[in-house]
Amino acid sequence: MEHVYLDNAATTPMRPEVIAAMTAQMQNDFGNASSTHYFGRQAHTALDHARQQLADVLHTKADHIVFTSGATESNNTVINQVAFAKANQGKHIITTAIEHLSVLKPLQALEQQGYRVTYLPVDEKGEISLADFDAALDDDTILVSIMYGNNEVGSVMPIKEIGARLRDHQALFHVDATQAFGLVDLNPEELGVNLLSASAHKLNGPKGVGLLYRDGDVHFPSFQKGGEQETKRRAGTENIPGIVGFGTAASLLDVEQKNARQQQFADFSAQLTAKLTAADVKFAVNGDLARPRLQHVLNLWLPGVSTYALQTNLDLAGFAVSGGSACTAGSLEPSHVLTAMFGADSPRIGESIRISYGMTTTAEQIDAFGDALIKIVRRLLARAK
Numbered sequence: 001m002e003h004v005y006l007d008n009a010a011t012t013p014m015r016p017e018v019i020a021a022m023t024a025q026m027q028n029d030f031g032n033a034s035s036t037h038y039f040g041r042q043a044h045t046a047l048d049h050a051r052q053q054l055a056d057v058l059h060t061k062a063d064h065i066v067f068t069s070g071a072t073e074s075n076n077t078v079i080n081q082v083a084f085a086k087a088n089q090g091k092h093i094i095t096t097a098i099e100h101l102s103v104l105k106p107l108q109a110l111e112q113q114g115y116r117v118t119y120l121p122v123d124e125k126g127e128i129s130l131a132d133f134d135a136a137l138d139d140d141t142i143l144v145s146i147m148y149g150n151n152e153v154g155s156v157m158p159i160k161e162i163g164a165r166l167r168d169h170q171a172l173f174h175v176d177a178t179q180a181f182g183l184v185d186l187n188p189e190e191l192g193v194n195l196l197s198a199s200a201h202k203l204n205g206p207k208g209v210g211l212l213y214r215d216g217d218v219h220f221p222s223f224q225k226g227g228e229q230e231t232k233r234r235a236g237t238e239n240i241p242g243i244v245g246f247g248t249a250a251s252l253l254d255v256e257q258k259n260a261r262q263q264q265f266a267d268f269s270a271q272l273t274a275k276l277t278a279a280d281v282k283f284a285v286n287g288d289l290a291r292p293r294l295q296h297v298l299n300l301w302l303p304g305v306s307t308y309a310l311q312t313n314l315d316l317a318g319f320a321v322s323g324g325s326a327c328t329a330g331s332l333e334p335s336h337v338l339t340a341m342f343g344a345d346s347p348r349i350g351e352s353i354r355i356s357y358g359m360t361t362t363a364e365q366i367d368a369f370g371d372a373l374i375k376i377v378r379r380l381l382a383r384a385k
């Protein structure tokens with residue numbers, strides 16, 4: 001049986017070019033980038049090259065890029081280190097109710113330590129309102145942490161507008177761009193963003209490596225204490241093969257390719273929803289396909305069909321989708337994103353699936369997936385009668 005992967009918001013397969021670059025790195029240059037001898041210098045050259053590749057993607061300078069073990073570490077670093085570093089200027093932080101748990105959980109921990117956190121609500125499209133943001137911002141605000149686009153429903157946040165509002169404010173602006181990095185041309189300086197998180201495994205790079213962009217004026221102590229790697233911002237021997245893979249993956253996607261991907265993914269959603277409509281299957285999109293969004297994510301409500309049954313049956317038929325945020329879905333916890341959008345009592349919470357496309361997805365796969373989905377939904381609904 002062919003297995004079709006439609007869970008690219010959870011992680012993506014590595015590109016052959018990435019595997020080749022990493023393999024060459026592991027075979028030839030195993031040195032520690034902190035060593036001053038030949039082997040160390042070779043590793044350092046590879047590190048510098050990857051840093052420049054990622055800086056180019058973000059239209060910035062190489063020394064604004066700090067490598068981390070992934071977006072979870074980048075997000076935790078920002079929230080803990082920046083909040084502590086600015087504690088004498090205020091104790092208020094603004095975020096949204098639909099951030100990734102690697103933002104929400106450290107913020108909840110800060111609340112236990114006397115920080116005040118505003119969680120901006122979202123509407124049924126998964127979007128925040130600038131009026132709510134304006135009402136929340138005050139003289140005590142030191143950090144604003146808002147994701148570029150949501151990993152469960154694909155909605156995007158008004159990053160440029162918030163960046164503009166914060167230009168003359170003491171608060172630093174952090175954007176978790178983990179889902180957007182492979183699909184959107186990002187220029188943090190133009191967006192008014194001071195700190196940005198991204199992760200290699202969402203753009204066909206390796207797992208366990210990410211970055212934290214910081215603008216030149218932002219200083220924070222290393223989250224991990226130890227050596228002086230990453231100009232004292234992140235202690236620990238760098239994962240050079242992973243970083244080389246990250247640089248390669250990011251540099252293979254230019255703006256045109258990102259735009260083409262977004263268009264192709266929008267077409268997949270149109271194809272799939274048209275097929276469901278033609279088959280008279282009852283469904284609704286959690287979100288709004290007509291709005292600007294991250295097109296690789298399609299979250300569907302199938303009334304009367306349990307997420308668990310649907311996901312399991314699709315898996316048995318060879319189709320891998322997610323029952324919410326795949327990063328937390330293993331636990332079958334109700335989605336905090338759908339809860340924020342529709343309320344805890346909404347049937348959508350237990351009757352929705354997330355389909356997410358990537359570079360290996362084809363129109364034929366979407367067609368076959370649509371056929372399987374229609375068949376399974378009909379069978380499950382008939383059984384429930």
Ligand SMILES: Cc1ncc(COP(=O)(O)O)c(C=O)c1O
Pocket residue numbers: 009010069070071072073100102147149150151176178179198199200208209210327
């Ligand atoms: C929006 C968002 N932020 C952060 C993360 C965590 O990234 P990582 O797996 O690199 O720790 C994810 C992963 O799914 C994500 O989707």
